[in-house]
Amino acid sequence: MELTEDIARNFARIALGHVARPYPYKDDHVFESEADVRPPRTAHPAFFGSYDWHSCVHGWWTLLTLLRLYPAMPEAAQIAALADETFTEAKLAVELAYLDRPTARGFERPYGWAWLLYLQLEAGRHQDRQWGARIEPLARAFAARLCDYLAVLTYPITVGTHFNTAFALILARDWAERHDPALFAAIDDWAVRVFAARRHYAGWEPGGDEFLSPVLTAALLMRRIMPAQEFRPWFAALVLENGWLERECRPVTVSDRSDGKIAHLDGLNLSRAWCLTGCASALKDPAARQLLHDRAGEHLAAALPHVAGDYMGEHWLASFAMLALLTAD
Known part of the structure; x- marks a missing residue:
């Protein structure tokens, strides 16, 4: 898309x-x-x-x-x-x-x-x-x-x-x-210090009012910071080798779009698509890349029809759809 x-x-x-x-x-x-x-x-x-x-x-x-x-x-x-x-x-x-x-x-x-x-x-x-x-x-x-x-x-x-x-x-x-430049360096130093040693994500995601994936936002940040050859094994150890991404990372269900908190979940589908596409560009393994692209497409397809509708989502979802649609491999 x-x-x-x-x-x-x-x-x-x-x-x-x-x-x-x-x-x-x-x-x-x-x-x-x-x-x-x-x-x-x-x-x-x-x-x-x-x-x-x-x-x-x-x-x-x-x-x-x-x-x-x-x-x-x-x-x-x-x-x-x-x-x-x-x-x-x-x-x-x-x-x-x-x-x-x-x-x-x-x-x-x-x-x-x-x-x-x-x-x-x-x-x-x-x-x-x-x-x-x-x-x-x-x-x-x-x-x-x-x-x-x-x-x-x-x-x-x-x-x-x-x-x-x-x-x-x-x-x-x-x-x-x-x-x-000072803020740029501070961000990179801080992110490497707190995220570079993370392994084997097993968080209870999604939460009922989330519009961001805790693990995938961290992964996209480290994709921007780490050289690709360092990012690949880090990402694999984080969500691929333990099966989390293949097993758990599926489009979420939004039961009530008039509820501002529950409507956040449409944003989770969009932001996951953004993160997955951004991380896929660093991977060499064809199967892993395809898995990320497939998951990104599933999440995007689940959310795009609902960018407009109820004001609880309509006042913000287009921005997250833009992030996802503008992230090219």
């Missing part, structure tokens, strides 16, 4: 329908006093839509990526106009000032941080616009926080939800490779 123009236009329409939709909204905010009672748009004039801050950020990543890949599609003009309206110096200054609050230290850590970096990386590719330059101060602020966070994070967080460390580092590392 690939990202065709028809799919791109569908995803663009979905994201345009939610990045500026103010409600419903789930706030990640610590109230310090009665004065903090405010509508989300006041605290987050750029990222007030899409149900929550981080989904709005990666909804924008989806839109700007589609705009770059299909600049002639009918939705392109609307995306560009809305981006000009959204990514202003004044609005982004408010987003940056929010981080100065003493209680904002853990705001959107690490998932939202990583997606903001990934958005800025994409925005910078639109060299005819000021979006990347305007978002950069916010990206720099989150990058500094991430570097400080890695210095005190003794153990990886290996859940399948927003707190997952490996997923955040995959996105942040791509940004840091171009923009922050």
Whole structure:
């Protein structure tokens, strides 16, 4: 499967329908006093839509990526106009000032941080616009926080939800490779220290509200960091030799897409497809490569029909479908 123009236009329409939709909204905010009672748009004039801050950020990543890949599609003009309206110096200054609050230290850590970096990386590719330059101060602020966070994070967080460390580092590392050599080195050093000795995964996956695979996100991160000749035996010892990938890694069932937590499982199917495809490119053994590609295709086929439908999934799933569809072997 690939990202065709028809799919791109569908995803663009979905994201345009939610990045500026103010409600419903789930706030990640610590109230310090009665004065903090405010509508989300006041605290987050750029990222007030899409149900929550981080989904709005990666909804924008989806839109700007589609705009770059299909600049002639009918939705392109609307995306560009809305981006000009959204990514202003004044609005982004408010987003940056929010981080100065003493209680904002853990705001959107690490998932939202990583997606903001990934958005800025994409925005910078639109060299005819000021979006990347305007978002950069916010990206720099989150990058500094991430570097400080890695210095005190003794153990990886290996859940399948927003707190997952490996997923955040995959996105942040791509940004840091171009923009922050110190953060890039810190990510690689930290990941090797905590993941390189891992073997024989036997976790109880999936969890009922997961949209990330704890083991496959770690594997994709190490695929980016390790030379291929080192990654192959590491990956084999992690999930191939013990039969986990062949036995356990099957598309998951989503029983209620109107339940925001259960709807996460559509995202697990998509993110597994992304990770499996990305890891397959490093393998030499034809049977192992085919197994990963088969599993990736099964997961993608199970989830793509459900990117749109109920708003609990619709406000974020297109971004994960994009990750999967844009990862080529």
